[in-house]
Amino acid sequence: MSAILEFQKVSKSYRVAKRRVPALCDIDLGVEAGEVFGIVGRSGAGKSTLLRLINRLERPDDGRILVDGHDVSQLDDTALRALRQKIGMIFQHFNLLSSRTVAQNIAFPLRISGELGDDEIRERVAALIDRVGLKEHARKYPAQLSGGQKQRVGIARALSTRPRLLLCDEATSALDPRTTQSMLHLLNEINEELKLTIVLITHEMNVIRSLCDRVAVLDEGRVVETGAVADVFLHPRHSVSRRFVHESEDVDEDLLNTAFDRVDGRLFRLTARGDTTYEPLLSGVARECGVDFCIVSGHVARIKNVPYSQIVLGMKGERVETALERFSSKGVTVEALR
Template identity: 45%
Template sequence: MIELSNITKTFVSKKGKVEALKNVSLNVRKGEIFGVIGYSGAGKSTLIRCVNLLEEPTSGTVKVDGEELTSLSAKQLLDARRKIGMIFQGFNLLKTATVYENIAIPLKLTGVPKNEIKERVEKYLTIVGLMERKDAYPAQLSGGQKQRVAIARALAFEPSVLLSDEATSALDPDTTEAILELLLKINKELGITILLITHEMHVIQKICDRVAVMENGEVVEQGMTLDVFTAPQHYTTKKFVNSIFNHDVSEDIIDSLKDQGKIVSLKFIGNTSKEPALAYVSKKFEVFPNILSGHITHLKGQPFGSLLVHLNGEEPEVKKAIDYLLEEGVQVEGEVNYDVNSKRIPS
């Protein structure tokens, strides 16, 4: 549905050149929700703006629904963009127009018949749950309601693709949750492919089928959300995973225990999170598990638990215990190391 091939973007200013994107390639499948996550300055916003050519790539090709946008004329590109909806962090609503008019005016400007405009506006206001607020003005709406209007406006063009540029970043946690549920509903019921960018792990966890991790203008890791975040390879990905679980155990505690057995990170994924594998360890082996920190979360509905555990025992028994946990489907990662911010993360 969306195919980005070897995309580069270089900005030139008086201070010199800045490489915002470096040879980025992504393939977003039809009907999925694909997330791109990265810290500030990673190149996420530039990347998503290249999809509809709000930013023209310096090199590389952009295909949406089989059509290569980088080869289109200005008129053809305008037509193609109508099938690519976009929602922004700042909502971009007309302050002097009602909710109804904010959706209807763009349709009118593109020549949609009057009777069809009314039908579309009411349809999509109903989908986003704001039909009763159609005569309100943006100043009378909450942040979440404004974002719902922006989503309805994007949907009114009946796009095949919806781009989300940090759409929940300005919202409180409860409102963010409601907007994410709405995006899931839109994806499921309307079959719209969604590509979103974010710096929030919760957004990726909640709705994304697949994910790409960006750092310094490059995609450093990508794949199924569950695979990427349960077995992260790149340092940046590990930092994002660590931000979910936040195993904040003091250095003194870890240092006092590391010579009495082994400190490991255990990950329980899917059905393994429901099995009492760790409880059996002390019964089967001369090992006494001590849980230092633990959390359970979900990745696109799949339970994902992480424990930081001290396995107290002699080395041969600890090894047997680890082998047993591995056989039971538990991921076991070795000694805990420091990151550059002096927070410990699994190696």
């Protein structure tokens, strides 16, 4: 694996009413070729700026942004355009040309680059329309399409130049939950089929959970946590990350603490990943060690394609420590909360 994209000590500020307002501070990030990298943050956290630095829609004040080892800030106009032609981008509001049909929109980047002839363009566009499932809509104008269909056009358009990197700017934020799911599914397929690196920004942790391999949590212009999605999700270290995870799981932290207070005995958080998730461990260990437990909170779901369960147990009994050792030996992560 090699880094296709690197941020080195990148800072950026804006002038607002003659004052400098920092947007990004000291960003260090690396994105590996072929992975789906998510950047999550609230609005105003600087995600949009971060994404736009990659294809130099914005310029950094400081630091370097390397795409395939080339410093983006050093490129002249011609080289910059060549780079942009190899970086696809999709947008929250789709940004399709309303005066062009679906097919013409998808062909647009190819017409701009001028590298292909008419026949080749027609062939490639037809294949892409087919790929995103819009065969019957090729001659329609964007205004005649639903939001999900428009984003499919956006994705096909972004893929038309066969980029190595796809930037997604809140690509599902304007879509309803069901359409969001189908869009995430499509992006996941594309990532696997084409080995296409995807960098996406979002404020929805669920997008990160179902699509990304790694995630960076952005807060007030700083990266507060990065890591594999499963690690950040199941064991968030920073309070901002924890809040994102709780929100996505509909957990109210205060209510949870009240619940903990009402439990007699000790409290443990158990996390199982992969196949362990489906093993009948709880009752078995309880029987063997003679402990009693209650489940205070719990969550069973998937991160990308890996199932996991995470539960908080209140435990009582003589041999609690033995029970915990037994859980650990089965591959369950145990954290003592109290």
